[in-house]
Amino acid sequence: MPELPEVETIARGLAKRVTGDVIESVWLGQKKEPLKSPAAEIASVLEHSRIVEVRRMGKHIVFDLNDGLKVVGAPSLARGRKSKPRLEEPTPSPSRPAQWIVHLGMTGRLQVCDPQTEVAKHTHAILKLSSGRELRFVDPRRFGRLSVAAAAGFYASGVEPLEVDLDRFVGLFHGRKTPIKSALLNQKLLRGVGNIYADESLFRAGIRPRRRASSITHDQLRKLHQSIQEVLNEAIALGGSSVSDYVNAEGEEGFFQLQHRVYGREGEPCLVCKTLIKRVVIAGRSSHYCPKCQK
DNA sequence: ACTATTTCCTGGATGC
């Protein structure tokens, strides 16, 4: 299941492979679920556009596009900035700014391949690139979503967990009676944290998932703020967690699942105190925690 | 304005 670290890994991989490429033509499948915008609109925005940047916003992958017919030296420009951490720099006035936004849902994959490669079952979109390759969107469970945004740009609610400062982080939970686990999964508050990283962060912060968000002390929230950033950064460094079928843009697995301390470890001993890890369901999501280490 | 619950999907696991 791609959450922030997996999506970040995928976006970085895609950026390396398709930045500067022009989308020559687009094929969209008949299934309507994966399409958030009308098919004709998606196709018309994508066709003849140049991919000038690929980046992550929350769990979304954003392809920044401009007019592919104009030669703007986009590839070298984009490549030059790649090594530096991405700051909020204004894009250099693209001639026809637009964006392609992809949410992978549970089982969505973006593959870059030769046209000869056999089209996988559940392929919903194929973009022909000027480099001769294809960018394909495959999603068996169809929880993923494709959409486009025009000049105004794609807007995602919520704050980036890796950028939010402590004060604003603490403010997110003020007065909320919902369990802290649910609050962490709420993308309108914090964008990008999913089930695995919520459980792992709560374990490191020593907070039980059912605790009401408003009842958590400032000191514990400070710990949680730090735990979330730690967990996400460690996971990104290891290329994400490969549970079920996640692979990055190069088809490689991540390794953070080997570092999971509670997620998927129901009935196994806590790595700190040997107490057996419990699993409960909160808001329909399985939640794993150590009854002794987390209060 | 919040919060809780249901719904959408298919493949893999489980049970008989």
Add this chain to the structure above:
DNA sequence: TGCATCCAGGAAATAG
């Protein structure tokens, strides 16, 4: 072996 049933989960929709 085959068939039915259950479960996983992000986020939108619906209900309270």
